[in-house]
Amino acid sequence: xxxxxxxxxxxxxxxxxxxxxxxxxxxxxxxxxxxxxxxxxxxxxxxxxxxxxxxxxxxxxxxxxxxxxxxxxxxxxxxxxxxxxxxxxxxxxxxxxxxxxxxxxxxxxxxxxxxxxxxxxxxxxxxxxxxxxxxxxxxxxxxxxxxxxxxxxxxxxxxxxxxxxxxxxxxxxxxxxxxxx
Amino acid sequence: xxxxxxxxxxxxxxxxxxxxxxxxxxxxxxxxxxxxxxxxxxxxxxxxxxxxxxxxxxxxxxxxxxxxxxxxxxxx
Numbered sequence: 001x002x003x004x005x006x007x008x009x010x011x012x013x014x015x016x017x018x019x020x021x022x023x024x025x026x027x028x029x030x031x032x033x034x035x036x037x038x039x040x041x042x043x044x045x046x047x048x049x050x051x052x053x054x055x056x057x058x059x060x061x062x063x064x065x066x067x068x069x070x071x072x073x074x075x076x077x078x079x080x081x082x083x084x085x086x087x088x089x090x091x092x093x094x095x096x097x098x099x100x101x102x103x104x105x106x107x108x109x110x111x112x113x114x115x116x117x118x119x120x121x122x123x124x125x126x127x128x129x130x131x132x133x134x135x136x137x138x139x140x141x142x143x144x145x146x147x148x149x150x151x152x153x154x155x156x157x158x159x160x161x162x163x164x165x166x167x168x169x170x171x172x173x174x175x176x177x178x179x180x181x
Numbered sequence: 182x183x184x185x186x187x188x189x190x191x192x193x194x195x196x197x198x199x200x201x202x203x204x205x206x207x208x209x210x211x212x213x214x215x216x217x218x219x220x221x222x223x224x225x226x227x228x229x230x231x232x233x234x235x236x237x238x239x240x241x242x243x244x245x246x247x248x249x250x251x252x253x254x255x256x257x
Contacts, residue, residue, distance in 0.1 A: 020226050112247030117192035
């Protein structure tokens with residue numbers, strides 16, 4: 001269609017929607033919106049905690065119970081689970097994250113179904129996901145909840161997290177070069 | 182005679198394309214051209230950035246939706 005050819009060559013489309021934004025722009029927007037999120041939801045921005053709640057709700061859906069689980073033992077956690085996903089700000093934040101990322105990729109015409117190259121990739125992704133999920137839960141936060149929101153809340157734990165994140169990244173890159181290159 | 186090398190990084194996530202490109206370029210001569218095929222948008226940022234920093238000539242071509250070729254001419 002003609003209109004798409006016109007949009008494609010438009011310089012504003014290129015700068016705003018097509019090309020990646022500079023890191024500084026991203027940093028400023030993330031900071032502003034985490035403040036908005038904290039003010040509106042009352043809790044600091046986190047991602048992986050909600051994934052654990054989703055897991056609990058799914059488990060309850062098939063008849064399971066997490067009442068006795070240490071992780072969900074607090075009154076606050078029980079109240080949150082009882083209220084359900086529709087009353088959970090984190091659920092909407094995560095859904096918004098997925099929808100926003102999809103929208104950004106689509107509007108930049110950068111969406112693609114990628115082929116799985118090797119089964120080693122699949123194994124690494126599953127193993128990495130499990131380790132990240134487990135690590136994030138015993139650390140009470142991922143790089144968003146514990147690092148980003150932690151540092152933004154003037155918490156020392158955020159900085160401790162940063163140091164060990166860096167050390168972990170060094171070990172991770174060594175393993176990556178060894179097994180994937 | 183300069184040669185052209187194609188590097189298939191399709192389906193690879195960061196930082197694999199960058200490390201592969203670094204390794205491939207190391208073994209090439211001045212004037213040779215490396216064509217990195219990429220379908221990971223963040224590699225689309227760091228591969229050209231690294232190559233330009235090294236002083237090579239870089240061109241990015243959009244081949245398809247979410248698929249690019251980063252063309253690097255080794256200059257030194």
